Amino acid sequence: xxxxxxxxxxxxxxxxxxxxxxxxxxxxxxxxxxxxxxxxxxxxxxxxxxxxxxxxxxxxxxxxxxxxxxxxxxxxxxxxxxxxxxxxxxxxxxxxxxxxxxxxxxxxxxxxxxxxxxxxxxxxxxxxxxxxxxxxxxxxxxxxxxxxxxxxxxxxxxxxxxxxxxxxxxxxxxxxxxxxxxxxxxxxxxxxxxxxxxxxxxxxxxxxxxxxxxxxxxxxxxxxxxxxxxxxxxxxxxxxxxxxxxxxxxxxxxxxxxxxx
Numbered sequence: 001x002x003x004x005x006x007x008x009x010x011x012x013x014x015x016x017x018x019x020x021x022x023x024x025x026x027x028x029x030x031x032x033x034x035x036x037x038x039x040x041x042x043x044x045x046x047x048x049x050x051x052x053x054x055x056x057x058x059x060x061x062x063x064x065x066x067x068x069x070x071x072x073x074x075x076x077x078x079x080x081x082x083x084x085x086x087x088x089x090x091x092x093x094x095x096x097x098x099x100x101x102x103x104x105x106x107x108x109x110x111x112x113x114x115x116x117x118x119x120x121x122x123x124x125x126x127x128x129x130x131x132x133x134x135x136x137x138x139x140x141x142x143x144x145x146x147x148x149x150x151x152x153x154x155x156x157x158x159x160x161x162x163x164x165x166x167x168x169x170x171x172x173x174x175x176x177x178x179x180x181x182x183x184x185x186x187x188x189x190x191x192x193x194x195x196x197x198x199x200x201x202x203x204x205x206x207x208x209x210x211x212x213x214x215x216x217x218x219x220x221x222x223x224x225x226x227x228x229x230x231x232x233x234x235x236x237x238x239x240x241x242x243x244x245x246x247x248x249x250x251x252x253x254x255x256x257x258x259x260x261x
Contacts, residue, residue, distance in 0.1 A: 154173060
């Protein structure tokens with residue numbers, strides 16, 4: 001079914017807004033893959049990406065998402081929408097197999113996507129397991145001028161000494177820490193420590209999984225710059241993202257929240 005999904009145009013790309021905690025406005029979106037299965041309906045990545053990895057289809061899916069996301073932000077820029085960047089997840093398989101750097105370059109060229117409009121996210125878990133290879137690839141991508149983020153930061157359970165070797169711009173605080181920051185002192189301490197550490201390394205911070213007003217208050221109080229989660233908006237098809245901007249009032253924080261309900 002998954003092999004057919006790639007040729008049958010069943011793989012979809014949704015976009016989740018990323019919010020500036022200073023202004024409350026959407027500044028970027030993250031591209032998130034979905035599978036419109038003919039029998040099961042819309043499937044989330046958790047339901048099929050492990051199968052994609054086992055069957056060797058992860059690279060093709062990743063390349064499709066990258067191309068689609070680049071094409072989409074070019075369209076949004078042409079429409080005058082104030083979306084600064086689109087963030088795209090890069091799977092370990094994409095680094096392992098083939099030349100990721102060359103494929104990114106070609107995708108940017110073929111879609112006429114400016115380098116400044118693309119941000120790539122690589123999971124901390126992959127970096128921990130393949131530090132040397134990851135550093136080499138990330139450096140080559142940074143040499144192109146592409147912004148890089150470490151996804152799921154805080155879940156690697158390893159020495160943080162690798163951070164000073166990585167040519168990254170941003171840390172994404174994993175949702176598992178954010179979800180209970182108001183009730184779990186350890187989670188709160190970890191989030192504050194990650195923010196402080198990121199700032200000391202001149203890295204931007206974005207918190208994932210923000211679902212409550214109290215989450216936002218905590219993050220603002222401790223200097224996190226950006227946030228993403230159902231509190232603002234669920235992942236949406238491209239046309240729904242456009243609707244957020246067509247209505248001048250819907251780029252304000254209080255109305256963005258209504259989209260997730």
